[in-house]
Every structure is written in C-alpha cells, then in structure tokens.
Amino acid sequence: MTQTVEYDVVVVGAGPVGENVADRAAAAGLSVAVVESELVGGECSYWACMPSKALLRPVIARADARKVPGLRDAVRGPLDAAAVLAHRDAYVSHWKDDGQVRWLDSIGARLYRGHGRLDGTRRVAVTGPDGARHVLTARHAVAVCTGSRAVLPDLPGLAGARPWTSREATAAQHVPGRLVVVGGGVVGSEMATAWQALGSHVTVLVRGGGLLPRMEPFVGEHVADALTDAGADIRTGVAVTAVERPDPTGPVTLVLDDGGRVEADEVLFATGRAPRTDDLGLESVGLEPGSWLSVDDSCLVEGSDWLYAVGDVNHRALLTHQGKYQARIAGAAIGARADGGAPLDTGPWGAHVATADHAAVPQVVFTDPEAAAVGLTLAEAQATGHRVRAIDHDLASVAGSGLYADGYRGRARMVVDLEREILLGVTLVGPAVGELLHSATIAVTAEVPIARLWHAVPAYPTISEVWLRLLETYRG
Template identity: 55%
Template sequence: MNRLTPSASVPSGPPGTYDVVVIGAGPVGENVAARVVQAGLNALIVEGELVGGECSYWACIPSKAMLRPPTALETARSVDGARQATTDRLDAVATLARRDRFVNGWQDDGQVDWLKSAGVDLLRGWARVTGERQVTIDALERGPQVVIARHAVVVATGSAASLPAIEGIDEVGAWTNREATAATVVPRRLAVIGGGAVGSELAAAWSALGSDVTLLARGPHLLSSWEPFARDAAAEGLRSDGVDVRTNTGVRRAARQADGTVRLTLSDGSVLTSDEMLVATGRRARTDGLGLEEFGLRSGEWLDVDDTCRVTGVPDGWFYAVGDVNHRATLTHMGKYQARACAAAIVARAEGTEPAPERYGRWSATADAVAVPQVLFTRPELAMVGLTERRARERGLRVRAVEYPLGQVAGASLSADGYRGHAKMVVDEEAGVVAGCTLVGPGVGELIHAGTVAVVGEVPLERLWHAVPSFPTASEIWLRLLEEYGL
C-alpha cells in the first residue's frame, strides 16, 4: 500500500537558478534546505512523493505510533494499583486510528507549510542530474523544468526496502515496511522475514495487535550487531509475547495461493502458511534514475562521501549526498546530523572558505563512525551508542567492559514491579573514556543520550564521576556502572 496524497505547491519564484538544489524532501533533505536558507542562501527542494519522506509516513513515526499503545498497556500492568484498572486486550482499531493521526492520513500539508515558513521553495516531481550543477525535473504540475545550482546539488533520496532472492517473491505481493506501517486490517497470520530492527519491531507491533506472527531469521541470532545479552533479550521478549521466532531459517519459495494465503517453503523443507508476508531483509539506495552515470557513478548504488557529505570522485566538489543514500548510518537522526554538517560546509564554501577537516567541527559529520545512538522499541526496549565490546576489540582498542542489572537501580524498580533490565559499558582503557554502552529494559531509550554525550564528548571517567544522577531515577545506572569500573 503506497498512499500518496501530496498537497499542491508552487515555488515562490520561477525555476531557473538557485544557490542549492536538494533532491528529496524527507527529514534529511528538509534540514539541508532549511539550514542553507537560514544562512542566507536560497534553496529549491524537489520531491515526487510526500514531503516528510519515509520516516514520517512509512517508518519511524507510524511504527512507533503502533508500538506505543502495547508498551503503555504493559507499563500499567507492571505497577500494582494501575494493573487492576487495565483491560486484558489492546484495542487494535483505536491503535491504528492513532497511527493514522500521527501520519496525518498520509497527507503532507503540514510539512509543506513548514517548508514555506522556512523559506524553502518546493517543486513536485522527479529529478535527474543532467550536467554539472544542472538538474532536470519531470514536474508533476508544470512539465519538464531545468534548474541550475550555483553552489551545490544535494541528493537526499534515502533508501527503499530490498527484496531477497526468493523464488516467486515478485508475484506474492509481499509487504515491505510501507505496507506494514499503513495496513488497516490485522492479518490473522503474518510471516516476517528478517531478524533486524525493522523485522523485530514490526513483528512486535502486529503481534500486539492480534496477529499470529512467525519471525524467520537466516542467521543464528536476531539483531546480530547488538551485544549478545541485548539480542537475546529481544528474542525472549518476542517469544513471551507470542511470536514464533525461528533462527537459522531461510525461505526458498513463496507463492500466493488461490484462497489468498501465502505459502512459504522454508530452508529445512517445511511449509509455513500465512495471510501476509512482510520482507525486512535490508535496504537499497534510491539512486535509480538520478543520472549518476553522467559522472561515472553507478545507478542504484550507495554514494561514497567525505565527512562534509560531498560525493567523492565528482570534480569541482558541487555534488553532495546525505542520509541513508550514503550508507554511513541509516538512521533518521544521523541523517539529520549529516544534513546540518553538510549545510554548514556548503555555506562555508559558498563564502569562499574551505572547512577545516577537524574532528567534530560543525561542518564535519564524523560521529556517524563512532558514536551512533539507536533505540529499538521492542519489549524490552533496547538502546545503544558507540561500540559494542566485540567491535571495539576488532578495532584494536584495549577495552574493559562492566555490567550492572538495571532492575537493582531504585528509580527503575520504582517504575515497574519486577523491573528487569541490564546495562553494559565499554571503556577504552588507554584513553580513559566510554567507548560504548548498551541498555536493555523498559524506557531505556530515554537514558541513552547521556551515554551519547559521554562518548562524543570523550569525557574522562574521572570527570564523568562528578556528573551526579538524580535520585531516585533510572539515570543512577551511570553511577552504578562507574562504581563497577572501580571509581
């Protein structure tokens, strides 16, 4: 299901020449355009779908809107006194209606109004880069338009779901994240293929809404990039919620039956029948049709960039790529971070200044290599920032890891009867700073930013010890981890 109800928009000035042309009006492209306008340049943003992009309509926002009601219900059930006032079942109709409100019924009027208020011109259509600083737009309202960028063309087209090589998958009508976050009817049975973040979260969401969910992962674990205790907690949580989690299980064939059901032949020869099939096995770059071949780049592939998000290999440095499309850190908040750095670099170069390649300069997106925070909204919630212990050792760091049960922190135990959670901190022994941290437990997404500040700021542990957490809050976990380390 690909709902598309764009509101009308006409640029405030005629297409022709702009300081900056941004292709893609998701959160990342919006941030680039708004930032350069704030600095005194003018900008045109081109979008053929909904302004606000994947995150706003088919990913982060609707999926979290679907996951919040079951989490809130579980929170109430975990506290004696509130438990007695709860019902036994989640209201699926009300949950999906709430999701629809958060995506504004898949209409982008509000996002368009925001662009106008930021002074950014919008042209509806599909863009191709047809020459140096030249963009040709198949405009939905005006026909072909050619626009010249004085300083920069920025690609912010994001990523799309990648379908695995499964026999018959093209004929099945499989769900991707788009269909799974926009469906209006709860399938009786849902097969989810993929054990990463998208598969795990959407399996949790649809299971809570009443679907009989089977999650199939090819590898031995879900969430292979996470700390082992975190990925095990996620799998245990899904199973306790009724999801049939099967690891080391691939899919050979898929077929839509005459009765509308989907028949999956699995790698062990067994058969699984479901009403819908959700594919969450990875993402691909949305660079098809952009005219990249003109500059020696390959259509459909990720764009390599430097720390200012300037595409490498394109002469004269006018071509940029931000967000998922450069594959540095495929998370909305990291794409927006790149957008801020990219915009600052474009403005500096427009003023005749070459940004210095310093670490953590405001025109240099370097945190996406070492300090990426992320939250997984399963039950229990998972959050991490920086390096896992395994990745730190693979990078050659001399590290020491300490752990502490989060349920033994007063603030956490007060928030839920029988609170269960765990925390792990990875310390770079030579530098004396936090290299990474992983948290598991209800509400830990609200704790991880403290770890992000510690990692990015490279705060010495001896100094971090003086950052006293309030009592009684779950933030006291940071004190406990430092105590475990020996401070």
C-alpha cells in the same frame, strides 16, 4: 516547453534530511529549490519512524502498566486495534503533506513536485506529475537526499505473493490473523512487537543466530524472550527458499530450507535496504546508477566539488536522526564554501564534519523491552584494536527499576577504552531505557573521562542510577 531556473542550491528529496539541508542552506542566505516525487516529509514521516512509533507507543504503555501494582488489572484486556490504527493515521496526517509544504514555504525554499534526475554538472531535470519539465541549475551545490528503499530477496513466487515491506507494515489498515516476519533486524523486531500486541499471531524467521545482530548479543536475547513470552514464535537459523500464494486473496505459504513450511495471512520481508539512486541520472556525472554514494565527512561526494549525498544514500548510518545531523553539517559546509571566506572547520568534531558517524551513532529500538546503544559494541571495539573492558550491570538491581515495574528485566554495558579511560560505547536493554541514551551519547561524544563521570551524580531513585553502579564496578 522546458523552463530553466537557477538557484544557489538544489536539494533532491524532501524527507527530513533534505528539509534540513534546505533549512541550513537557506539560513546561510542561499536560494534553495527542493525536488520531491512523493510526499514532503519523506519515508520517516509517513512509512517509517512516525507511523511505526505510533503503533508501538500503546503497546509499550500497556506492557509497562501491566507491571505496576494497582494498575495491572485495569489493562488486562486487548488493545483497541482500530483506535491504534486511527491514531497512527492521524499522526501521519492521513498521508497528506500540507503542513510540511507550509514549513518549506516558511524558510523560503521553492518546492518542485516531480521526479528529479541529475542532468550533468550542477543540473537537475524535473519532470512534474503533469509532464511539465524544468531544469534547475545550481550555482553552488546539488544535494542528493533521496534515502533508501526496502529490498526484497529474489525468491521463487515472491513477486506474485504481495509481500509486505516496511511501508505496508506501518500503513496496514487491518490486523492480520497470522503474520510471518522474515528478518530479525530493527524493522523486523519492532513490527513483530507491534502486530503481536495488536492481535496477530507472529512468527519471526531469522537466517542468523538471533534478533538485532548489530547490537550487543544480550540485547537480542532479551527482546526474543519478551516476544516469546507474548506468544510469538521465533525461529533462528532458517532461511526462506520459496513463497507460494496461488490465490492473491488467500493465505501465503513460506517454504523453508529445513524442509518446513509456514502459512500466514501476510508476510513481511524486513531483509535490508538499497539506495534510491537507480533512476537519479548518476551516469550523467560519471557515477554508477543504483549505487551508494561515497562521501567525505562534509558529505561531499568523493571526486566532486559540488555534489553532496546526505542521509541513507551515503550508507554511513541509516537512521533519520543521523541523516538530519549530516544535513546540518552539509548545509553548514555548503554555506561556508559558498561564502568563500574562512576555511572549513574540518578537525574532529568540527562544525563542518560529521564525526559522530564514526564514533557516536545513537539508536533506540522501540521493542518491549526497549534497546538503546551508542558508539561501539565490545566486539567492534576489539576489532578496531582498542584495549577495552566491558562493564555490565543488571538493570533490575537498581532501585528506580523496581519502582518503575514489577519484574523489571534489563542489562547495561559500557565499553571502556583502558588507555584513555573514556567510554567508546554504551548499550542498554530494558523498559524505558531509550530516555537514558542521550546521557550516554554525551559521555561518548564528549569523551568525558571516567574520573569526571564519577562526579556526575544520578538522581535517586531513578533507573539512571545504573551509571553509578557501572562506574563503581569499573573502579572496583
């Protein structure tokens, strides 16, 4: 028997993005149903952001401590891998979502466990684990918040080789003796950092020219140098052409396009993401299954007045914090449209538009050293026609850096729009730079004039004094 229930808003996907859409819609006085096929809390909570950072935190803390006089001798030994993995398990609540479910209950949202598919206009059909079927109808909006999944390349032998994706890399219960990481993006760089420090011998294979190619080129150089110093083997300009694992419990061999072969105990493919929209019923509303969903700045799917796509599925910025930002915008827009009162605030940086997706996306990569960036790189700014100047400074020359760690290595860059004299982007690489990023994000988002930034005095002696040095260089 199929039960049909009506709500104001139906949210498909209960990760951080879906939770935030539900929260904002409920705060606007709307009734909300949330559909989830796995764990409430989603990819970020159990297989991405949280477990990866739980693995990386002791790695970074040890690396920093080894550079502090009077402390380095106390941390000469290896990490306690079992303790690190146990802490990771606790941080993801042992892959149980009871706490997240209680939070959904607290905002008044109704949770439906099972697989949800669009079933025509404003309709979502849910098939539960027990086979029970519900049809949820939405008076105002359906929000697709199903995120993305790891993509594996089409390589001979890969299907039977039991490769790791980001999920296995963050949830593994043992430290492989040898780990090959294929891909030099954020996932590849972070997981290479974590598992090398936990005891694996890591080989990184990068098809392109270096690590973290979407950031300023000097960032990947710093991270690659540190990984190499730690014992990792980084090979650039090579591609995997086949994978061999005749014994499912034995080693895996990667065949390379240069004729070489690499053997390891496990292989992680960190080679891209695809939207979780292939079995979502998109065809029932005239959309292509498996596609990224194109949206306007309120996250309303183009051509629709009721269907929203929020977070990774719209391909605007595949970052949890950016998806949550979109969710706050979309939830507010859904509430405003449902109210039918004042028009939406759709000007740049308005309450109902996700302007930051275009102009000020922040990101921290938790490698050793950390990398942090917001806004445009120099190349991106030039490609979009801005007349710009890049101002660089050696982070090691700042007093706070020397106090933070002996042998501190890092670099900072700000990209200045010379016509408006505002910042279009900021990039930093070095220990602890992640905590400097929000000041840069504020400067870029608020379009603070250089002349006013001159009066934002950094405390001495901190690493943030790099702001003063960058501005001094710009002013000459």
